[in-house]
Amino acid sequence: MEQVYDLYKKLEEKNVLLSFKGMVTSELLTTILAIMESKMEHLDENPKVKKKVFNILVECLQNLYHHIDQDDIVHVRNEERSALLMIAKGPINYEITTGNYMKSEDVQDLESKINLVNGMDKDELKAYYKQVLSEGKMSAKGTAGLGMIDIARKSGQPLEYEFNPVNDRTTFFSLGVKIAE
């Protein structure tokens, strides 16, 4: 049972406000957003910061949700449908961390997308967002390809990420977003 205390201490060290590991459903997103709103209310958080954290959290959660909501879900093992979410409030930053399995064949596309937005300044991100918004097409599941651009634009800091190959087919993707207070 001592692992329980170890896990607790690790979360405490990282100032984790909320963490979740499991299947991501629409109802879960609603609940997590409501919990975070009331937590920030309770912390008497600055309205500007509250809005930024909420907005970025919505996009991060919906990335997880849409990733899992795939047509080929039947071929995916149960544990690969689950995802990780952590929200921490450090001394200078809020930090949202997500982790999920993805198809290894999609890694290159995602990595170049993140590198592209990480290399842009505020004005470039604004222009790129407008370009994708006005030219881009919407997918059937309602994604507009704007999530990462919006997260980078609102956080104002480079996105941190890592890809851990699990096997030939599957890779674990971790994303870290910092939101300055």
Added chain:
Amino acid sequence: MENLKLDGSAKTPTVNFDGSNGVLELKGRSIPENSIEFYKPLNDWIDKYATDPKPQTIVDVKLEYFNTSSSKCILDLFKQLEKLNSGNTEVKVNWYFEEDDEDMEEAGEDYQAIIDLPFNMIEVEEI
């Protein structure tokens, strides 16, 4: 024509499209996972309204939050109204944002840059 009235929820805005005075209001938060489903009836209503619009159409956008899925649907809504504007109604957009909410103010400016409609940016204390 019948008005379109929808109550807001945790993830969808309050909708009040009034055909009798030409005031179309969207208020609250728009963060559904898939916005297409939610916005379809709004597009359909505007199509119907377009057949016999009021001389002036006012669009009041009072959003506290919207996600990127909604941003595309909101753009499509504006595009629909842009077409309407060249017909027999004059369309004006009032874009509301809360004090210090630079992100929402910028979002309004983004639409203003893409869409050929007069935008009125209105700063309020609380939406």
